[in-house]
Amino acid sequence: MAVPQGQGPGLRGPTAVFVAVFFLVPLLLVGQMSLSDWPLLAGDRGVNAPENYSDIAEGTLFWPAIRFTLLYTVIVTAVLLTLALGLALLVQESRPGAGFFRTVYFLPSALGLASASLLFWGLYSPTTGPLSRVLEKLGLVDDPVSFLGTPTSALLSTVFLIVWKFAGFYMLILLVGLQRIPHEVYEAARTDGASRGQIFRSITLPLLRPSLALCLLLCVTGSLLAFDQFFILTKGGPDNGTVTVVQLIYREAFQRMDLGTAAALSIVVLAALLLLNALQFRGLRRADES
Amino acid sequence: MGSTAGQRGHIHRLVTTAVALLATASLVTACGSGDGGSGGGGDKAATATGVDDGTKLTMWTRAATRPQSEALVEAYNASHQNKIELTVVPTDDYQAKVGAAAGSRDLPDLFASDVVFVPNYTSSGLFADITERVDALPFAEHLAQSHIKAGTFEDKKYVVPHTLDLSVLFYNKELYRKAKLDPDKPPATLRDWDRQARAVDALGGGVDGTFFGGNCGGCGVFTWWPSVWAAGDDVLNKEGTEADLASGTAKKVYDTYRGWVRDGIVAPGAREETGTTWTGVFPKGKVGVMPMPSTTLGLMPKDLDLGVAPIPGPDGGKSTFVGGDAIGISATSESADQAWNFLAWSLGDKAQVDVVAAHKDVVARTDLASNKHSQADPRLVTINELVAHGRTPYALKFGQTFNDPNGPWLTLMRNAVFGDGTSVAKDNEAVTASLAD
Numbered sequence: 265m266a267v268p269q270g271q272g273p274g275l276r277g278p279t280a281v282f283v284a285v286f287f288l289v290p291l292l293l294v295g296q297m298s299l300s301d302w303p304l305l306a307g308d309r310g311v312n313a314p315e316n317y318s319d320i321a322e323g324t325l326f327w328p329a330i331r332f333t334l335l336y337t338v339i340v341t342a343v344l345l346t347l348a349l350g351l352a353l354l355v356q357e358s359r360p361g362a363g364f365f366r367t368v369y370f371l372p373s374a375l376g377l378a379s380a381s382l383l384f385w386g387l388y389s390p391t392t393g394p395l396s397r398v399l400e401k402l403g404l405v406d407d408p409v410s411f412l413g414t415p416t417s418a419l420l421s422t423v424f425l426i427v428w429k430f431a432g433f434y435m436l437i438l439l440v441g442l443q444r445i446p447h448e449v450y451e452a453a454r455t456d457g458a459s460r461g462q463i464f465r466s467i468t469l470p471l472l473r474p475s476l477a478l479c480l481l482l483c484v485t486g487s488l489l490a491f492d493q494f495f496i497l498t499k500g501g502p503d504n505g506t507v508t509v510v511q512l513i514y515r516e517a518f519q520r521m522d523l524g525t526a527a528a529l530s531i532v533v534l535a536a537l538l539l540l541n542a543l544q545f546r547g548l549r550r551a552d553e554s
Numbered sequence: 555m556g557s558t559a560g561q562r563g564h565i566h567r568l569v570t571t572a573v574a575l576l577a578t579a580s581l582v583t584a585c586g587s588g589d590g591g592s593g594g595g596g597d598k599a600a601t602a603t604g605v606d607d608g609t610k611l612t613m614w615t616r617a618a619t620r621p622q623s624e625a626l627v628e629a630y631n632a633s634h635q636n637k638i639e640l641t642v643v644p645t646d647d648y649q650a651k652v653g654a655a656a657g658s659r660d661l662p663d664l665f666a667s668d669v670v671f672v673p674n675y676t677s678s679g680l681f682a683d684i685t686e687r688v689d690a691l692p693f694a695e696h697l698a699q700s701h702i703k704a705g706t707f708e709d710k711k712y713v714v715p716h717t718l719d720l721s722v723l724f725y726n727k728e729l730y731r732k733a734k735l736d737p738d739k740p741p742a743t744l745r746d747w748d749r750q751a752r753a754v755d756a757l758g759g760g761v762d763g764t765f766f767g768g769n770c771g772g773c774g775v776f777t778w779w780p781s782v783w784a785a786g787d788d789v790l791n792k793e794g795t796e797a798d799l800a801s802g803t804a805k806k807v808y809d810t811y812r813g814w815v816r817d818g819i820v821a822p823g824a825r826e827e828t829g830t831t832w833t834g835v836f837p838k839g840k841v842g843v844m845p846m847p848s849t850t851l852g853l854m855p856k857d858l859d860l861g862v863a864p865i866p867g868p869d870g871g872k873s874t875f876v877g878g879d880a881i882g883i884s885a886t887s888e889s890a891d892q893a894w895n896f897l898a899w900s901l902g903d904k905a906q907v908d909v910v911a912a913h914k915d916v917v918a919r920t921d922l923a924s925n926k927h928s929q930a931d932p933r934l935v936t937i938n939e940l941v942a943h944g945r946t947p948y949a950l951k952f953g954q955t956f957n958d959p960n961g962p963w964l965t966l967m968r969n970a971v972f973g974d975g976t977s978v979a980k981d982n983e984a985v986t987a988s989l990a991d
Contacts, residue, residue, distance in 0.1 A: 304653040305678035325960060390823035391831050408822040499646075499828055499959035501769050503968055507960055518650035519958040520991075521674070 297527035304521035316528035325515075329507045336419065336508065337487035344427055345479055348434035353468075355435075356442045366439070370432035377429065381496035384425045388412055388497070415505020418498045422506070425493060434479045441475025442468070477548045481541065488537060509533055602690040604895030608635040611893055612662035615640065615716075616648040619879045622717035622849060622915055623666065626900050629909045634899070636892050638664070645829075649953060656680050661884035663893045666716045669704050669880045670775075670952045676707035677950065681882035685711040687894050691901065696921040700876045700946035712882045714897055715918035717849065717910075719878035720940055721776045723747070723866075724836055724851075725843035727859040729754050729761060733842070740843070740863030743870045744781055744810050747843060754842025755819045763819035764844045765836065766811065768971065770829030771964040772957045775947070776875045777845035777865070778967075781807045783945055784867030794949025795990045799966060800982040806868040808970035808978065815971055825972060828959065836860075848937045849878070852914035862933040864940055874944035878916075916941065955988040962988045 299313035320326055355366045372380065387395045388411035396409045412418045445468065453463050469476075491510040494500060500507035500515075507515075513533070517526035615623040620642045627640045641662070643651050649671065655661045656678070667675055675681055688694055688702075688711045698715040705713030727737035733753045741747035751763030767773030779789050785803045790796065798804075814820045821841055823831075833850050835841055839858055845865055854860060864872030883893045899905055906917045911927040916937055923941070928934035949955065956963040966981035 303678070305656055305674060305680060307657065389831065390826065391821070391835055410823075410826055413826045499769075501828070501959055501964070502826060504960050504965070511960075515958065515960055518653060519961070520954045521649075521653065 294527045294530055297523055298531050299528075300524050302522070302524040302527070304517060304523050312524065316522075316524040317532075319525050320529055320532060323512070325504060325507050325512060328504065329509050329512050332506060333488055333490065333508045336423070336490060337484055339419075339423055340426055340487045341480065341483045343423060344430055344434060344483055345476070347427060347431045348479065349438055349476075351431060351435040352438035352442055356439060366435075369435055372429045372431075373433040373436075375429065377492045378496060380425060380429045381493045384421070385497050388421055412498055413502065415503060418502065418506050422493050422497055425497070426487075430483075434483065437479055438472065438475050441472045445471045473548075481544060484544070485537065485541065488540070489533075602687070602692075603898050604687075604893070605891040606635050606895050607892065608637075609889050609892040611636055611638045611664060611889055611896065613638050613640050613664040613666075613896075614648075614651070614662050615642055615666040615879065615881075616645045616668065617642050618645045618668075618847075619666065619717045619719065619849060621853065622910070622913065623879075625909050625913055626716075626905060629905065630896055630899060634895070636895060638896060652680070659886050661886055663887040663889050664881060664883055664896065666879040666881040667713075669701055669715075669876075669878055669946055670949075670957075672704045672713055672880050672882075673707070673948060673950050674953065675882075676705060676712045679885055681705075681712035682885045682887065682890055683710045683712060684714070684883060684894065684897075687898070688714060691898065693901070693919055693921060696919045697901065698876065698918050698920070698941060700941075700944070701878070701880045701918070704946055704948060705880050705882065713880035714882070714901060716879040716881035716900070718876065718916035718918055718941065720848040720874040720876060720916055720937055720944060721780055721845050721865055722848050722874060722937055722940065723843055723863040724846040724854075725750070725861050725863065726754070726836075726839060726841065727861050728839070729757065729842050730861075733757055737859075737861065740861055741866055743866050744807065744868045747866060748810050748813065751814065751819050751842050752817070761840050761842070762821035763842045764814055765821040765827075765832070765841050766824055766844065767827040767829045767832035768815075768820075768824040768968065769826050769959070769964070770832060771959065771961060771967065773827070773829050773832055774963065774967045775956050776847070776877060778807055778811070779947070780845075780865040780873040780875055780944070781867050783873035784865065784871035785869065786867075786871065790947050790949055790989070792948075794947070794952070795986075797982050797985040797989060799963075799985060800978045803868060805970075805975070805978060808975055810868075811971045812975055847877070848916055851933065851937070862936050864936065864943070872940070872943055874940045876941060876944040876946045949989055951989050951991055954991070955985060 297308075298316055299311055301309040301312040301315070303309065351369050355362045355369065375383075387393050390396050390408045390410055390413075395411070396405075399405045399409055400407075410417065411421045449467055449471070450463060453467055458466070489510055490508045491514065494506050494508050494511055495514070498506045500511050509529070510533070513526050513529045516522050516529060613623075613627065623640060623642070627638045631637050645668075648668070652661070652665065652667070652675070661680065688697075691697075698718055701713065701715035701718070702711065705711060723740060725740050730737040730750070733750075733756065735750055735753055741750055747764075753763075754761060755763030766777060782789055782801070782803050787798070787801055787803045789799055789804070791798070815824070821835055823835070833846060836844055836846055837850075837854050837858060839855075848862075851862065865874060866872055881897065883890050883897070887893055901918055903922065906919055906922050907925045907927065910917050911922070911925050911934070914927070914931065914934060916934075917923060917925065920941065923938040924935070928938055955961055958964070962981065962984035966978060966985060969975070969977045969981055
């Protein structure tokens with residue numbers, strides 16, 4: 265669609281204003297904050313650079329939080345994408361009932377993450393939750409289950425919540441990708457005598473790559489920025505075993521009341537994410553070219 | 555993927571990601587505060603009772619003390635022209651909410667605060683100076699002094715007590731009878747408590763000896779420290795910059811709790827109890843004896859036969875954590891006289907007796923400790939009398955040291971009780987480092 269000469273800047277205007285107000289200005293403010301001594305309650309007390317940045321690495325939770333966030337990202341991405349692909353393959357064909365199952369799988373995505381986390385927090389609670397009692401009644405366990413009682417069980421319980429919540433969403437993206445693959449390609453392959461496995465490996469997966477790449481990016485970025493689910497389910501515990509990087513930002517700002525260090529951490533996370541995304545894009549593009 | 559489109563998509567997505575990330579970052583900026591509010595001077599036109607002229611006032615409180623605040627506000631609105639609109643904020647989010655509002659000058663006219671956080675707010679100038687107003691009250695000297703002290707900064711008073719919340723032992727008399735224990739003899743020492751909890755636990759059938767919030771720093775402060783104080787020891791230095799949480803007495807307390815965990819005397823869920831539901835366990839009637847906030851007494855089921863006793867030390871003595879909320883007028887309020895009208899009324903005889911005491915809560919004035927309601931319920935006398943034996947610890951870095959779920963005190967607590975208890979000295983150093991930060 266061609267834009268008449270001279271109208272370009274006018275049409276770009278609203279976007280430019282939007283980007284300036286909601287992206288550039290906050291970014292500059294965070295940058296300034298990260299260079300200043302800025303207690304939450306007392307406000308800006310002037311530049312103290314680079315103290316906020318050097319404080320970050322000194323925090324005892326910084327490196328464990330990075331390790332944990334990466335571990336969480338790997339687990340969630342692997343489980344989520346595998347499951348989403350499986351679900352998409354299950355419901356891709358228009359068989360009777362496929363629509364019902366598509367809806368059922370997608371339904372949890374309609375819930376907000378905070379609401380879903382609160383729901384699971386209630387289900388997992390050993391004092392008030394029903395889940396442990398149900399397992400006991402069924403005779404599967406003898407003692408009440410402590411879903412959030414150890415760092416490992418807390419991590420797995422959170423992964424379960426996230427998979428339940430997001431599998432349907434990623435399934436939908438992959439489903440769209442699957443349905444974009446022309447039927448003729450499959451028919452040709454079948455005529456040539458290709459097995460189901462061969463079709464999946466040589467046709468479905470390569471042609472699904474753009475959708476998978478999108479899912480991968482969204483999932484990795486989302487997981488690296490994980491906050492709500494851990495804030496509500498574990499508060500970083502037990503024993504500081506589930507502290508994510510964004511939780512550290514929150515903790516600096518609102519527990520330790522140091523907005524300067526929180527802003528510095530935000531900048532570091534922003535830089536890391538930009539770098540990681542650039543690398544991912546480059547990797548994916550190289551794969552496309554090969 | 556075409557190269558131009560790919561390039562543009564690439565940049566577009568990078569920007570999208572960056573914008574998404576900035577949502578987090580701007581959360582932080584949005585809360586940046588401007589130049590800190592000044593303490594404000596007492597209004598010269600102020601009278602002891604303030605002004606009641608039909609002004610709409612806003613007020614915040616945290617969920618933990620919601621019933622008390624609601625009762626007071628309801629009674630005030632029913633009898634005054636001023637109308638207060640009360641907002642209850644989840645306890646865990648309260649600090650963040652106040653901090654954000656302080657930055658954007660959106661604080662309500664009145665806001666209550668967990669008394670241990672008050673020094674943060676007074677030292678940052680969030681409250682208006684109410685020294686003259688407080689001193690003009692006819693009963694000024696009888697106000698709970700631990701709260702007044704916490705709200706005094708550089709010799710100026712900024713808050714008055716709003717709700718007093720004391721840690722006391724609740725014990726289930728019915729379970730005591732079943733366990734062949736004397737229901738009129740609650741524990742007088744930590745040893746008694748240990749023996750009685752174990753006796754009740756032996757009943758079995760889903761009954762447990764005791765319970766505590768094992769993943770909740772605030773709960774530990776509130777319920778464990780009184781056992782140390784009861785022995786005459788202290789846990790912090792006067793300036794709140796040094797911890798003494800590895801003393802012999804403190805270790806005896808940890809050892810007792812560790813024994814309960816080891817032998818399964820504690821109801822399930824203690825290990826992961828972050829404080830949200832820790833008071834919901836006792837009212838189910840399946841726990842023998844545990845420390846509870848006094849503010850929950852009025853909320854207990856009518857048919858639960860429960861006794862109240864002071865928290866004892868290892869070999870006797872008694873103490874309590876004088877917690878709860880103090881309340882002040884925000885420095886940015888334009889209706890300070892009207893807001894003071896509520897505060898002055900809330901501390902008066904009528905509100906204290908007919909609202910606070912009637913709800914089985916601790917009165918904010920020592921001269922009203924014995925009133926018609928407490929005389930009818932000896933448990934209230936036990937609690938009211940405890941105020942004199944209790945303490946409110948002071949530390950500027952209290953929240954980040956003791957309440958932070960990722961702070962050093964919770965690590966100490968959990969290592970001491972769920973671990974083998976050998977790291978207490980080392981963990982105490984981390985607590986001191988955080989206090990002196």
